[in-house]
Amino acid sequence: MNAYPGILIVFDGIDGAGKTTQINKIADALRAVGEDVLISKEPTDGQWGQKLRASALSGRMTADEELETFILDRQDHLTNKIIPALEDGKIVFLDRYFYSTIAYQGLRSSDYRSIEAIIRKDTVIPDAAILVDTDPYLAISRIRLRDGKENHFEKLEDLIQIREIFLSLAQDDDLLHVINGSQDIDSIYKDVKSYIIEGALKAKRCFKSYGCDEPLYCGPRITGNCSWWNIVSAINKA
Template sequence: MFIVLEGIDGTGKSTQSRLLAEWFGQQGREVVTSREPTDGPWGRKLRESASTGRLSAEDELEYFLKDRKQHVDELIQPSLEAGKVVILDRYYFSTMAYQGVRGFDPTEIRRKNETFAPVPDHLFILDLDVDRALDRIGSRGDAANEFERRDALQKCRDIFLSLKDEPFAHVIDSRRDLEEVQEAIRAELA
């Protein structure tokens, strides 16, 4: 099973990914968790750019595609073929949102990705209004980085929510406490 958690920064994707992996593990399932950008060479360059200054829009999109291709080839596809549950914190839907804000066509980004990246079985869009998301980012001790500006986050949120009618998509209200959000995710999987 291939599960992706998406949403703007501050919605709880990392925490919910970890809780979901623990739940599957308790059921005796073999689970692989990962995130994008990855810790590979392209992903590291992208992560560094969040604090040192964003890359050009073209370079950023190219690095995301290269990072994802390597991720699919080396981890995602082999794990799925081995029958494991794969849970990702971000995937190409984030590229659609964040690079869409920079002027690229989200539909074209999706088309390019789906030539090599498998479509998930379940896409969970953790939804939270931008002001609350920014409050959460600040409360965890982080300063908003180059990817976390209010107007850009609102546009990203709108792009994520545009996916709500996909047959594999589930919008989860992440204003609730951690356990309630996790229960809502598990209920959709059940």
């Protein structure tokens, strides 16, 4: 958990995992109960992100150049968008973060661990990190239905290996929570909502700074002074 008043929640996974759908659903639910929400993505639409997106269609850069561009894009993103939003107390949802950079750039390296420390350097620790784990064959079918064809980042044989890196990261990083992305949309959303509400949202919005110690007879909850409980109640009624 980071020290900002806002909440940073990141979604990662292979292309076609369904991350964007889930981000929009949970963001809409939180906005509906009065939360100030920002959705962003990586690569961004900034100068470095545009360069990366162009390479996905025209031909990828060298591994070193691509990694450097991802890092430059993230630093610009953090400085100009993410950190100011967190300082303002917003809930920030990111469609991809450094986990995706490790996984996708790790495929181009002999061992993703050799570049992991470089990628993690000077980043903001998320309050929650979700890996939407989806079967690559299902993901490819979703991509073809959505876009008509894959780009240079979306080859089936690559997605199979990238998924393995993601799962390896999740084994080593307790923050990265795996959710089954091969379920139907509503089942995935149920898992996502539960994890966020009981995890990052409770940690940052619970009235008691040390955590919820008496859920049945909590005074702030009964009197309506706990913003976390008010959010939970409103979302569940919606």
